[in-house]
Amino acid sequence: MKENLLNAYERGFIDKYTNKTSHYPPELIINTNGRNLLSPLLDALEICEDFIISVAFITEGGLATLKTALYELSLRGVKGKIITSTYLNFNKPKVFKELLKIPNIEIRITDQVGFHAKGYIFENKSYSTMFIGSSNLTDTALKKNYEYNLKLTSLDNGEVIQYFKSQFFKLWDSSKILDENWINKYEVIYLENANENKILELLETQNPYHNDNRDLSKEITPNIMQEEALDSLKNLRVSGETKGLIISATGTGKTFLSAFDVKRFKPKTVLFIAHREQILIKTLNDYRDLIGGDHSDYGIYSGSSKKVNAKYMFATIQTFSKNKNLEQFSKDAFDYIVIDEAHRSSAESYKRIIDYFEPKFLLGMTATPERTDGNDIFALFDFNIAYEIRLQKALEAEMLSPFHYFGVTDYIVEGKVINEKSTLYQLVDEDRINHIIDKLNYYSYEGEIVRGLMFVSSREEAINLSISLNGRGFKTKALTGLDSQEERNEAVKNLERGQLEYLITVDIFNEGVDIPSVNQVVMLRQTESSIIFIQQLGRGLRKHKNKKFLTVIDFIGNYKNNYLIPVALTGDKSFNKDSLRRDVVEGNLITGQSTINFEHVAKERIYKSISKAKVDSLANLKKMYLYTKDKVGRIPTLMDLYHDKDSMDPMIILNKYDNYLEFLIKIKEVTNSTENVHNKILMFISKELTDGKRLTEILLLEELLDGQVNKFEFQKKIRGQGYFMNDSTMNSIIRMLCLEFFTKQKKKKYQFPLIRIDSDEISLSEEFKESIKNEDFRNQINDLFSLAHINSKSYNQKNQLTLYEKYSRADVCRLLNWETDESSTIYGYKTKYNTSPIFVNYHKTEDVDESVRYEDMFLDTHVFQWYTRKGTDLNSKINKDLLEGYQTKTSTIHLFVKRDDDEGAYHYYVGEVDIDIESMENTMIGAKDNKHKVAKMNFILKNAMEYNMFRFITGSK
Template identity: 35%
Template structure:
């Protein structure tokens, strides 16, 4: 008998890897037949194979030499498991081998997965793959046929013994050597090559946004993009589409200038480009000039201010330094583009302000992974050895932490795990992050004693010695395998060939954790993934690992717990995160106990961020919300605002500085700052765009407001822009709101314009107060752009799967009544009904009124109407026959009403129609959604931790 089948694809949070791992947990025997096995895929299954060995579960794996894709290294690793028999089908030109079948023999049935996935990281996690799962009883023709075919194929295969593996290894090495010689040939740049190079997704988005900004009058913009994602190519593509008459390209370091020029020549052709450096002055008569800041700062007056029509600053985090400032102040190009991977390393001043707060695109690690712009990483969270106790000390006490970690048995444990998980490639190139210099030296000494060539490298070593050590690690012929360090590789250092990272220190900063991990993510020839081994101790801040790995700046506790339990399914591409069960339990328990909303937690989070901020920027205090934008994985400052009504008041409470306290109590500035901060996070940009313009202008017309909006949006809906004018006019505020809030604008309907009030003008006239007002507005618009992009969502202005509160909804649907009338769990607005549903009900609710609201499937949601609703009432009929009456149902769902004493937002699931109903007072309905809920979100809603 065959039970219902399941289609498994690598999409919407579902992966074939996860389904395989679930099948491993219950099986009593297993049989695989896959065409290809490489180490990137096998590494993801090593812990499962180890668990099966410990349980005494036997298995057979059959693979092939078809297309020479199977890696000898992967076969050797499988041979280490004495519970697994391994055979290889020797394919030739007459007969290939392309099967992909995974058979699990359970106590009462067989689970069979047949489809397209081989054992590679991409096939298991990210490729477009279709696999079907079939559950079959132990008897039946289908199962008999499968087993018969498997046995016959097994008998045709070669046993993968030492002799076979040695022979196959030599064959692959010879093949690679031949391929390398062939691929080493090249042909000159020309039309064919120019046509082959196409922009990636980041580059396309940047070009579109730059074009939109220019079309609406902007003259400056900044691109923030992770190392290795193609910023130089993006600039060259933009120059190719714009065709400026002249160009000046400025870099900070001469060694990357030639590469930048070559990139432009590859796309645009040779002949019109020249270098202007201390060593080479080949720029006379050239349209496009490539220079270093060291050269141009002494020669910029050799050109007229308007000579260059397009000016590009690479490594733009240096652009606020004095040497750049005098150059940029002199030139007057039609457009100025800045590019940086590390805005947090800004020398001084305001990098965002320098580029008029126009961020054309921001590609941080998560986006880079999703677009396959950097290497995926395989993270393994490993519970540290017994006997090392960090539970009774602060992890900021680095000397004591280091002392407790310097244990010989721990060194052996680390090496054992390195050998078990391995790395991509033939030679180990490892970075080990330690607590102190003494700890790093101890680790290097102990590794050397055990025959693993290692060095200690810290900030105390000379720049020359650092560069020489990095060169040694990159050299395949040098015996050096491991560099142990403390913090010098957190950012700004690129070691592309690194294939293994060891986290040997407790995590107390998500920022530093991800910076260290990121050192090995630049794409490198022949490398397909980075291995990260994190040795997790029993200290009190273990849960910070979950925050770092979640890939989200904005999160809630329950989402983190589900992510830990399910292996962070939201992470894109072939990136894989796996924690052992002890680490999982420890982190989930800590998340349960921690309250992310207490002032103590918020203060600790702020102070930890402040330490990193001071270390990188050399400034005293992160004064502004935009300081958090510069740092990837910085905490969410809106939580600070929620606690103290404005960021400035939070600073005053934490820093105790008289200047902050005095300014934060200055009225009416304090009231305005609170009023604007209450909008955060912004759910539509219209009001903040208008208010930002009115900081420096007396009035704004409808046409001007539309133009300002079109700098950040693809189109503007007239009805929504007028609603924003009316909202800023307090047209829809009730008496309590009018009494509480400052009136900032007056709507002049006759002239179709909005005038700022005198009080708003007076506050903005004070330079110090204006900086804080602009900071809130710029941060709100930045965060809006990151979450919502440039799309015009129309009316209602809602994006699928984003978070909303009932308070947010009024403006987003252009509600034209007093907002005090906007309440309840079922809110009608003409023919639109907005349904707000809590999945987990309050414990103190009577059983008789607990609604049975739940997901039936990712496509169908069961919803019970309010208790008073019957099928005979007008509202009841309009709900259950919504399509007949032309009623639009919009569904918002949240898992919990309150977490950490904070009211949670709802997730917008889109429109739906009632397709089944029964009962009365309440009516139980099935709402079929227009869009199936992504599997990752569905599992988050339905998983209990």
């Protein structure tokens, strides 16, 4: 440890080019380029055994980012201390109340004059991690603001760490203990200085896009995103198009965008169609504020009002789509028509209007075009997607309120975890309600008054939960589809006035309801779809003058659809299971100030759901395929699927079917199968090369499409372009494309080599050369090549293997330039061709024989404890080969680890390792009456494992 730290400090402060092995390097963190202080801070917090924090300023948002980690630490009995202050009266009384809710931290308040310290120390058994810099405990300082923070690692007897601790505890002893009496007194002082506090808060959390309280005396101007959309709409019309579709997340200003475009277009008449009159009233007012003109120019056309001569007409679909009403107007009565919630436009009522009128321009607006259920809304707008702004992009542009999402563990009632089959009795069990209240209290909300929405699974649950919560002092109301619009409107008003704390509903608030003041969304039901999840989340994402962030509390039971949670939160709709797992681990990488936090048990339930999810079912693949087809208006290519970020990863298709054409035949998109040779070649490229793990085969084939290639010239060119290349690699490429690398079974499967070699000259095989004369086949090949290029960007092509990417044993044989695929005989590890790949299944299943349930484990992020194969010790040939290759430096050891069997045949590459020679020993494993000899040793990773990957691999099953 000491030597590694010395090497790390030499690299960090003396010579960055040193080649000494080092771990725990000093690091300057600035909250730029996707890197922020929060992630390493949480990493250190989650594994510590004690912590002390000294910060001048704390906000509710900053505290929220740590609450899940602090909760998990409390379960382990880990405690910490925080010193903060009343410096400049920045800290709100509410934040001190929130601090008191956290059972495993002690808080003291210092009166030190000019206290402006920012320091975090997390202690472990043999070392401490320290963050010193400019970041207070605020969500802006941890994730957004341009800050300087230095991360340092020290042994316990380091002078700097000892001095920090001595000064901390000196201050601690002289500081006041935080309790309710102290808060009550501070609250009086704080309120007396309210105006000054507000100015300070704005300086800390300034947001140039925050314009909720716009001054209507000033001109309303479009924001950056709206400007881009307006330019796109203009270009669409310049190209001769008369229809366009805007896809824009809830709360991003679709209505104002349409008004801006109307203002620029200057139509004589406008028709705006929506499905609720209350939406029309607000839209009319927004249009009038922005465009201006006489009040008589604006009119509502609905069941209760039918102003037929308005220049700007706002109509409900239910009334306006009736034939007798439509026929009052000529087909060219409106120059510009806007269809709000355009995902509904495939319904007969909407189509009736679209088919009847002939406007100069038709604009559709929706947040969720996926809600088509097979109906093609894209065709209604001539496949013209003028602009898209989804949740992630909107958060990045600060058009929405940031949010802190907490995936919490739902309650176990009578030994059963809440799931989609739970009875009403279980859902409203007294202990579950106590559990819900505990979580609501702990994760809380921003501000002085809670204005919350609760989404539950049924009308009966909504009613019973409301009764139970009201009986415990809460102010709630259940709203269901049986309640009238007037009752719903009144309930919303009461929530906004503070007369109600929660509205409890099933799904009537999924869309069409605008309550910007909502500061807490509670999800007490399974995630039925990522679309509904985002709709319900969106109810709280509109900005409001009294809301700095939204709190989302999601009670995660044992639901089969839990895998849709990371799909919804991250916008990753590829349905790539590896991506979904990483999304859960790296949740705090969400854009802007927002954070995603999962309690440990909740996270494990999501992992389990991801593993069991049938994302590659034919029904799911067909659904996503048809969505992209509707978008592009033709049979999509693999690259179309890739570029459609709302669709699936095309590799899911290629991993399940021999090739894309087979899938198209399966879903009856095409009826004619291709020639056998075409099918075999497409299969080979799809299965072996398109993943992009080594792009050089593809690069060679691309050159061969234009003619013969000299082997040595190709090697020289590829090496010059920065790709990993040596004689062994070139030989491996040739053996791959000639099928010589493969087993007899695989050779029979692929049948046709792609190349032939004559001395040093390489050319396409006769079968491949003849096949590419077919235009359709050539296009399919080019499509696969393009996808391979895209996929290759995930891999460091300068190296044979890429850290933290997944490989099968066959991949490793190929990429380490083994002459043949020997994956079937690698029983955990094998030394050959100057390489020793080692494969470890980290969490063995319970049914694995006790005699082979080894204790392979990471001791920390850079040391891995490893056991040799059952029945072998240091004197066994297989282990002698391993050690001899390492000690003579003729062989490199590569470590591959998978979390558990749910990962399938693929292991994550965690890098080259050295052997700690002193750790080697012979030992015995197994049950008492069934012992087997093994050898045990520690591997030292040449690159310390990234903590997110470490946390994912080592997390309990």
